[in-house]
Each structure stands twice: as structure tokens, then as C-alpha cells.
Amino acid sequence: MLLKYGDTAFDCGIGEGRLAGVIRAVVPEPVAGAGQLVNDALDRCEEYLALFQRGERVIIVTSDITRHTGSEVYLPLLVERLIRVGIKESDIEIVVALGIHRKQTEAEHKKIVGALYGRIRVTDHDCDDPGKLVYLGKTGNGVGVEINRRVAEADRVILTGTIGFHYFAGFGGGRKAILPGVASRQACMASHFAVLNPGEGSGRNPRATTGNLEGNPVHQAMEEACAMVQPAFILNTVLSPDKRIVAVFAGDWREAFTAGCRYYAEHFTCRLAAPADLVVVSCGGFPKDINFIQAHKSMEYGSQALREGGVLVLLAECRDGYGNGTFFDWFRHKELPEFEAALRRNYEINGQTAYSTLYKARRYRVILVSSLPPEEVLTMGMTPAASLDEALARAEAMLPKDCTAYVIPEGGTVLPVIS
Numbered sequence: 001m002l003l004k005y006g007d008t009a010f011d012c013g014i015g016e017g018r019l020a021g022v023i024r025a026v027v028p029e030p031v032a033g034a035g036q037l038v039n040d041a042l043d044r045c046e047e048y049l050a051l052f053q054r055g056e057r058v059i060i061v062t063s064d065i066t067r068h069t070g071s072e073v074y075l076p077l078l079v080e081r082l083i084r085v086g087i088k089e090s091d092i093e094i095v096v097a098l099g100i101h102r103k104q105t106e107a108e109h110k111k112i113v114g115a116l117y118g119r120i121r122v123t124d125h126d127c128d129d130p131g132k133l134v135y136l137g138k139t140g141n142g143v144g145v146e147i148n149r150r151v152a153e154a155d156r157v158i159l160t161g162t163i164g165f166h167y168f169a170g171f172g173g174g175r176k177a178i179l180p181g182v183a184s185r186q187a188c189m190a191s192h193f194a195v196l197n198p199g200e201g202s203g204r205n206p207r208a209t210t211g212n213l214e215g216n217p218v219h220q221a222m223e224e225a226c227a228m229v230q231p232a233f234i235l236n237t238v239l240s241p242d243k244r245i246v247a248v249f250a251g252d253w254r255e256a257f258t259a260g261c262r263y264y265a266e267h268f269t270c271r272l273a274a275p276a277d278l279v280v281v282s283c284g285g286f287p288k289d290i291n292f293i294q295a296h297k298s299m300e301y302g303s304q305a306l307r308e309g310g311v312l313v314l315l316a317e318c319r320d321g322y323g324n325g326t327f328f329d330w331f332r333h334k335e336l337p338e339f340e341a342a343l344r345r346n347y348e349i350n351g352q353t354a355y356s357t358l359y360k361a362r363r364y365r366v367i368l369v370s371s372l373p374p375e376e377v378l379t380m381g382m383t384p385a386a387s388l389d390e391a392l393a394r395a396e397a398m399l400p401k402d403c404t405a406y407v408i409p410e411g412g413t414v415l416p417v418i419s
Helices: 034-043 071-084 106-116 185-193 217-229 255-268 292-303 328-332 336-345 349-363 374-379 388-398
Strands: 002-005 008-011 019-022 058-063 092-097 121-124 133-138 144-148 156-162 164-166 170-172 233-239 245-251 269-272 276-282 306-315 365-369 383-385 405-408 415-418
Touching (some): 002 276, 002 306, 008 388, 034 071, 058 071, 058 106, 071 092, 071 156, 071 245, 133 217, 164 292, 170 255, 185 349, 276 292, 276 388, 292 349, 292 405, 328 349, 328 374, 374 383, 383 388
Parallel strands (some): 019 405, 058 092, 156 233, 276 306, 306 365, 365 383
Antiparallel strands (some): 133 144
8 A cells, every 4th residue: 555755655564464444535436527517616606606797806715735726627717707707807816825824936826727827817915914904803702804905805706725624623615715815914823813712721622623613713713704705606626635626616605615514524534433553644645745734634633543642653745844934943842731821822823733733742652754854853742754664663662562553545634533
């Protein structure tokens, strides 16, 4: 069995006697090709497109390169529909929802917009430029919503992206294109801070978890922010682990997103009878393991299949390092109570991911196969390894001889649930 790592792969040599199972999503074959699925979804948006008027300025918000969405397929088809209803190419702009991520390269813009490159204006959101932001108001839990001025001042806003699990917002996609996608750094931080319960030392809110929207305070803040923009409609894909578009949800920004989340949960949750001693999880290769912050999703989901004190082997190349310059600095806090107190004093999204990383490194024994400096991996509470064979040899020394194991080839897409 080959497990992807960056642009290469490792052969997983776990013996059949130990292998309790391979955890995969059960994804039905799409009923049509990718282009047809997108066009069928856009057909369901005719009532929204009919409201567009000539001369209106239209903004399409789409994801950055860290999230493969099928944008090179759906963006040209979406623009074609806009032109069909009278919108000029010069009145259409694509805004890349970077959140607090780095700007995209020219090659990455080309990859995101496909055949539209050079025809339609493409700009990166900048969360730190006050001149390019506008304040819209506050959410019910006090998050000040400040977003991209061009998005706020557009006549029509269309949100695009892909639906998948998110480890504390419940699901990615939909309303996340606005907050954190095109929001100010402060708004991003404030919305994500809701992951913590009120009160020093009280830990994370149990409803701010993977696959849950009900009562999720992070989701609620994002939804309220999106309502302030009132998108014309959304178009969200669902991708198979090998990055094929298998379903498309489009229409009302709340209803289409909710339907997409139901579909995703149904097909990308794997129910297990019992946890294992060892879980070997690959993020699924590039770009899912482009940096550690992205790879953390696979670490979070994979750990759900692991018993307390078990060993997690994570394959994550991390060619772009950590994904943010401040991420590693958080590991100066060695103990969880101290870490949580520091996070409450000076909240950062990357600090939350770092805290979650250390939490799992303390609860389990984590072996990380990556290109990160070994001494830094050790500082994060994990054991470094240069290859899967080395990682499994290290795991062998930590586990009983009769240990059981799960292998997860696409860790960022499937959620194990112990029944």
C-alpha cells in the first residue's frame, strides 16, 4: 500500500496480522463529469443569476492554493454564465480568500483560475491593509466584522470553494469564504477565539469540533458575518480523495452549504468498532501537506482512531514549513495549562493550532515524517523520522507485540468515529 508524501510516496509495510483496517471515505462515483456537475448546479442558480444587471460589479470569492477545490473547472463555467446574463468581463473580479495566509504566486493564480488567467482580474485579499478593509458591524458574540473593501462594495458577491471537515468550525466551505477568507486579521482572530470556553483554564468549547455546526460558536460567528454581506449565491464542490469533483452544491448560501455538509458527513465519516494502538496517517500528499498547519487536520482526524497513549505516525512533507512565521514560536510554552493561559492573553489562530498539536503530542505519542528540522519537531513534543520505515521502527519500540493498527491514506478527508 502506497502512502503519499509531497509528490512522492512511501510503501506501508504493516503486517496483515496487525492491520485492523484501512480507513477510507466511501465516495460514490459521480453521476456525470466535473464540468457537467458544475453546469447542473449552475442551472439550479438561474433564479439568482436572473437578478444580475448589466453594469453591476461582481466579485467571485475563491480559495487559495492550500485548498484544492476544482476552481480551474468551475470558475470558467461560472464566468460564462455571468457573461450570458449581461455582465462584462471587465466588471468581474476574482478575490482569493487568503484569510491570514501568504500571498499567491503568479503560477498559483494560474492554477486557481485556469483558462480565465489573463482575462479576469485576480487579486489576493490582504488582511493587514486597513485601507482595503471596511467595518460591517459586530456578531452576537462580539466579533467585529471587518472585511475586504472590494467585496463589501460589490453589487453582487458569489462565494465558491469546497466543503470538507474543519477541526473546530465543523466544516470548511460556505460562509468561511467571508470570515476568515476575506476578513481582517483581528476579525479572524476574534472569531477563532470562540473555540475556547469562557474562563481561564476551562479549555475548548466541546461544540467547536469536527463535523458539528449545531451550537458551534465559531460557526455561528462566521455565519453572522456572512449574513452581513448577503452573497448572491454560493457554489461549493465536494472532492474525492484523489481530487475529483464528485458533487456540487449551489444556491442559497445557507441552504446549499447545509446540504453539502450533510452529504460530506454521510460519505466521509468512517465508523469503527474500537480504537487501535497505532495509526499511520498520510495527509494525501501535496498540497494537503504543503505546511504543518494544513497537515494538522490529518493529525487531528487520524487521532480519533487512536487509543489513549497510542502511537500516531503522520506523513507530512511540509515543503512550505509551518505555514506561518509565528506558529513555531508558541512552543516556548511546554505545558498545556501555561500554553492555554498564554493563548487567552494573546490569541492567534496559529497559536490555537499549536496548542491543539501539543495537546495531541501529550495525549498520544506522535512520530512525524517531514522535512522540518528534527530539533524543532522535538520541541513540538513529537518524534522526528526521515522515512516511514524509520517511523515504524520507532513505533515498534513503543508498542506491545500484539498491537493493532489502522492506516489512513487520505487523512485530511475522512473522520474516524468510534461507535
